[in-house]
Amino acid sequence: MSALSFEQAPPISAPLRFFLTAPWFGVAAGLALAWRWEAVTASRWTPEAVGVVHLMTAGFLLQVMVGALLQVMPVAVGANVAKPLWLAAVVHPCLTLGGALLSAGFLGVGPWAMQAAAVLLGVGVLGFVVVTGLALLRSAAIGPTLLVLRLAVGGLLVAAALGVALTSIFGFGAALPLVELLDLHVAWASLGWALLLVMGVGYLVVPMFQLTPAYPVRVARALPALVTAALAAWTVGTVWSVDAARWLGVGLGVAGVAGFAVTTLRLQSLRRRKVTDSTLLAWRVSMGCLLAAAVAQGALRWLPEGGAARSRLETFTGLALFAGAFPAAINGMLPRIVGFIGWLHLQRVTLTPPTMQQLMPEARGKWQLRTFLAALALLAATPLWAPIVVPGGLLFALSCALLGWHVSLGARAYARHRREATSAPLTPTDVPH
Numbered sequence: 001m002s003a004l005s006f007e008q009a010p011p012i013s014a015p016l017r018f019f020l021t022a023p024w025f026g027v028a029a030g031l032a033l034a035w036r037w038e039a040v041t042a043s044r045w046t047p048e049a050v051g052v053v054h055l056m057t058a059g060f061l062l063q064v065m066v067g068a069l070l071q072v073m074p075v076a077v078g079a080n081v082a083k084p085l086w087l088a089a090v091v092h093p094c095l096t097l098g099g100a101l102l103s104a105g106f107l108g109v110g111p112w113a114m115q116a117a118a119v120l121l122g123v124g125v126l127g128f129v130v131v132t133g134l135a136l137l138r139s140a141a142i143g144p145t146l147l148v149l150r151l152a153v154g155g156l157l158v159a160a161a162l163g164v165a166l167t168s169i170f171g172f173g174a175a176l177p178l179v180e181l182l183d184l185h186v187a188w189a190s191l192g193w194a195l196l197l198v199m200g201v202g203y204l205v206v207p208m209f210q211l212t213p214a215y216p217v218r219v220a221r222a223l224p225a226l227v228t229a230a231l232a233a234w235t236v237g238t239v240w241s242v243d244a245a246r247w248l249g250v251g252l253g254v255a256g257v258a259g260f261a262v263t264t265l266r267l268q269s270l271r272r273r274k275v276t277d278s279t280l281l282a283w284r285v286s287m288g289c290l291l292a293a294a295v296a297q298g299a300l301r302w303l304p305e306g307g308a309a310r311s312r313l314e315t316f317t318g319l320a321l322f323a324g325a326f327p328a329a330i331n332g333m334l335p336r337i338v339g340f341i342g343w344l345h346l347q348r349v350t351l352t353p354p355t356m357q358q359l360m361p362e363a364r365g366k367w368q369l370r371t372f373l374a375a376l377a378l379l380a381a382t383p384l385w386a387p388i389v390v391p392g393g394l395l396f397a398l399s400c401a402l403l404g405w406h407v408s409l410g411a412r413a414y415a416r417h418r419r420e421a422t423s424a425p426l427t428p429t430d431v432p433h
């Protein structure tokens, strides 16, 4: 893995604005789930179910992941994004408004919302992918992290293009093949974007914040290759209706997901500091959910289309991924990243910066994570008893509200320390050399 270059970090407000808005999409998802629970649990295909899925995916996940990429790219692989503040100023409102309108469209506001969402998400994602893609292509870094980040950004482009095409069916009545586009969109969005990005960021933050050994280079290279091969096989199988290729795609995908989860859990067991803090626990839960989703996805292939068992297992897989694995990794990562970038920027203006703990206290995160875990336990029982999503959704909303509040407290603490550091009259000892 190449050395980290913190001096290349973008201005703090570029990633921070995404970290501040993201949790509130999670709040909306939890509340919509509790409010429209009968329609959401009736089938994964109801507009309400898709609306809630996108408050989590095109809202919460996309925002955090775009912010994390902006932060990680220059530091981890020396990929300097051109004018990060300008990019954030364009992409952030596009994703925020586009994500909200997409789900509002699914939840019944009307086709105009889908039309506006298609344009805003299209422009926002395309702008982001072009600028960050160029920076990643220019990077001379060595090691698997660069490869994974390049694949993840490419995966986002494909997933978003398919998503916009799907939205044009509902918003503009475009005559496009819905089932094939949907099968491709779900695979590229879940594996090609979300999983690969968690993998790429995990290669950096798991050893850094959990003091584990680094991911073995050969494994770190093989896992994204497996996921890419899975997507290629699934795409060929879906476009040309070759069932064997789809089977191969599922097999390779399950191996890639399970391989990353097992490798991470093993590295965690080898960590130098034996304390179990919120970050470690959240990542363990995330890897456990990834394994559960991999097993469920593998089992799905054996169940007949349209059966009740299949529908329940599909709901379980969706919950394991979009209420479990990805949000858990974010619950484990976000408080640490916000604390870290706050400290990073403050230590440039004062010799006595607050610690990461002072900016984002672990104690505050504990209750937030416990609320999240309680929500997840309830939601996991949904396939057995659907009304349980009401308390599950409300607790999920509460855990996201706590996360949003913590991030905003961290941002305010940063601003306060910065004001104090920069307003105090400079003395010769104050100037950092």
Ligand code: HEM
Pocket: 044, 045, 046, 047, 049, 050, 053, 054, 057, 058, 061, 062, 102, 117, 118, 121, 122, 125, 159, 160, 161, 162, 163, 164, 166, 167, 170, 182, 185, 186, 189, 190, 193, 194
């Ligand atoms: C650019 C942003 C996106 C747009 C415009 C978009 C649009 C859509 C549309 C129109 C559907 C079809 C719904 C239906 O057939 O009823 C869909 C389904 C889906 N999308 Fe997206 N999407 C986007 C991003 C994402 C992301 C980032 C993820 C995951 C990481 C995701 C995951 C899914 C899933 C899982 C489904 C199937 C829903 C279900 O089975 O309930 N989407 N998307």
